[in-house]
Amino acid sequence: MSDPRLEIIGKRLEKVGRIVAVSSGKGGVGKSVVASALALALRDRGHRVGLFDLDFTSPATHVILGVGDLFPKEEHGIIPPLAHGLRYMSITYYALDKPAPLRGSDVSDAIIEILAITRWEELDYLVVDMPPGIGDATLDVLRLVEGISFLVVTTPSRVAFETVKKLLTLLKELGIPTIGVVENMVMESSSPIREQVEQLGQNYLGTVRLDPGLEGALGDVNKLMGTAFAKAVTEITSEVERRLQSETTNL
Amino acid sequence: MAEGVISTATKIAKEEGLDEVKEVVVKIGELQQVEHDVLNFALEQLRTPIMKDAKFVLETIPAKLKCRVCDEEWDFSPEELSEEVSEAIHFVPEVAHVYMKCPGCGSPDFEVVEGRGVLLASIKGVKKDE
Numbered sequence: 001m002s003d004p005r006l007e008i009i010g011k012r013l014e015k016v017g018r019i020v021a022v023s024s025g026k027g028g029v030g031k032s033v034v035a036s037a038l039a040l041a042l043r044d045r046g047h048r049v050g051l052f053d054l055d056f057t058s059p060a061t062h063v064i065l066g067v068g069d070l071f072p073k074e075e076h077g078i079i080p081p082l083a084h085g086l087r088y089m090s091i092t093y094y095a096l097d098k099p100a101p102l103r104g105s106d107v108s109d110a111i112i113e114i115l116a117i118t119r120w121e122e123l124d125y126l127v128v129d130m131p132p133g134i135g136d137a138t139l140d141v142l143r144l145v146e147g148i149s150f151l152v153v154t155t156p157s158r159v160a161f162e163t164v165k166k167l168l169t170l171l172k173e174l175g176i177p178t179i180g181v182v183e184n185m186v187m188e189s190s191s192p193i194r195e196q197v198e199q200l201g202q203n204y205l206g207t208v209r210l211d212p213g214l215e216g217a218l219g220d221v222n223k224l225m226g227t228a229f230a231k232a233v234t235e236i237t238s239e240v241e242r243r244l245q246s247e248t249t250n251l
Numbered sequence: 252m253a254e255g256v257i258s259t260a261t262k263i264a265k266e267e268g269l270d271e272v273k274e275v276v277v278k279i280g281e282l283q284q285v286e287h288d289v290l291n292f293a294l295e296q297l298r299t300p301i302m303k304d305a306k307f308v309l310e311t312i313p314a315k316l317k318c319r320v321c322d323e324e325w326d327f328s329p330e331e332l333s334e335e336v337s338e339a340i341h342f343v344p345e346v347a348h349v350y351m352k353c354p355g356c357g358s359p360d361f362e363v364v365e366g367r368g369v370l371l372a373s374i375k376g377v378k379k380d381e
Contacts, residue, residue, distance in 0.1 A: 001278075002371040004255030007262060011254070056345075076254070078342065094339035095349045101359045102345055109367070110345035116255060117342060 005116035009144050012077070012115060015122045016050070018244055019148045020179065021141060023130040025163025030184040031153045032060040033214065035129035037233035038151070038240070040225055043085045045237070047124040050080065050087035054141065055131040056110055057100055062092045066219035077119040084221045089118055104136035111140045133163070134170050142174060149177040149247075151205070151240060153184050156191040168200055179243050180205040182236055203243065206236040252285065252369050253293030257302075259371050264301055269376035272302040276373045280366040282314040282327055282344045284337060290369075305376075314366030316351075323355030327366065344368060 013019065022035035032055065039051040053061040061067075065083055071093055072078040080089040091100060091110065102110065120126060128148070131137045141148065150171055154164040164181065171178050180203030183193045187210050197204040208229060217223035224230055260275050275294075279285045287309045294307045314327035327347075329337055336350045344367050348359045 002259050002263065004252065004259040004277075004369060004371050006255075007258035008255045011258075091343065091346070094343045094346045098349045099359075100346065100349050102348055103360070106345045106348060110343050113343050113345070113368070117252075 003112070005112050006144070009112070009115045010146060012117075012119055013126070013145065016120050016126045017124045019126045019128060019145060020240070020244075021128045021130050021145075021148050021150045022153060023138065023150050023167060024132045024153045024160070025134075025165070025167045026160055027058070027132040029132075029153050029155045029160050030208075031132065032129050033064055033218075033229070034151075034153050034182060034184060034208070034233055035127050036061050036064040037224065037230045038237055039086050039125070039127040040084065040221060041230070041234040041237035042125050042127070042241075044225070044234070045241070048087075048122060049085070050089070050120055050123045050126040051083075052080075052118075052126060052128045053088075053090040053092070054111065054128050054137055056091045056095075056107055056137070057102055057131070059090050059092050059095075061088075061129050062090050064218050064224070065221055072118075075119070077117045079119050079121070087121060087123060089114065107131075107136045108140050111137060112144065115144060134167055138167075142176060149179050149244065151179045152181045152202075154181055154193060155185045156183060156188065156193055161193055161196065165200065168202055172201075177247065178202060179240055182206060182208060182233075184208045185210045205239050205243075206232065208232040208236070253290055253297050256290075256294060256369065256371055257297045257299060260374050261299055261301060263371075263374055264376055267374075267376070268378055269301070269374075270379040272305040272374055272376040274306045274308060274373075274375040275302065275371070276308045276310065278310050278312050278370045278372045280312050280314055280344070280363075280368045280370075281329070282340065282347060282363060282366050283368050284329055284341045285369060287311075310372070312366040315364040316353075317362045317364050318353035318355055318358055319360045319362055320358040321353060321356040323353050324364075325354055 024031045067083040070081040080087040194204040211229035
């Protein structure tokens, strides 16, 4: 018995330039908001961008972006609709706002299914909002998606960074390119995270300060991109682009 | 889906050194509710030279579900689902856990024992030098 889906995943992604997985060691570090703002910042820089919410049990980007009643078109697979200029894919098209209580093997099957049916058009960047940690979804993405680079989000908390270290170690051991680490929700003027990231031989991409105005801007992309949070992510986006370009040049 | 079947069959035929594929057997899990006519039509459209005379055999595997909490076993009944839910399960069968519950205890924590998706079961072909 062969699974015919595995053969076509690469083909489905062949028109995508760079795939950036926004990941974290644990939940609650602001990964989905960073992923959404990163995708919008890349869009604002004139790129063709897709956003794929791969957090099937706790999707959030549809709320952050306020995508409304979109649904993919079926045409030899499915074509992700445009949401605020982003090609947008999420399990919420199919699960709506209901709980999706999936075990690891179901998460794997759903990821394979969606990767196999989704026809991404020509994109410069596909940003993937990953579920936290190094469980099934992360392992499946590492197994199935070629040419992916990771952007890792942490907070200044030792608890968050401890789990990020594990993720970074795994990625390094597997030879998966890591663009760097974003430190989110920063409150103090000095934090030991930059030094610790650099000690691990990773790039510290930048600091995003805790922004009390962020919550009120969720669901409205214009408001969102006007926040201090999004301005910080936009600066980091330039650094992300620069690093990805130099990586490509060095190949 | 048809693209995946053709790519996989072509890959296996090459690996096995077949010069011509005579038969491709595809098992279709009932849960995914793939219509035979639609899949067959798509396979015909995508037929590659190595399988120009191949027969496509499509078999439906009934979907059997088993609750992980109370061990209740039951059969999938697509006729009980609305069109929207059927379509959602067709695209991503795992969303069955969103819309269906164990008839015994009401849990969404069930296993699809068999009949989930589309599988390439076997291919038959010939090698010219034999």
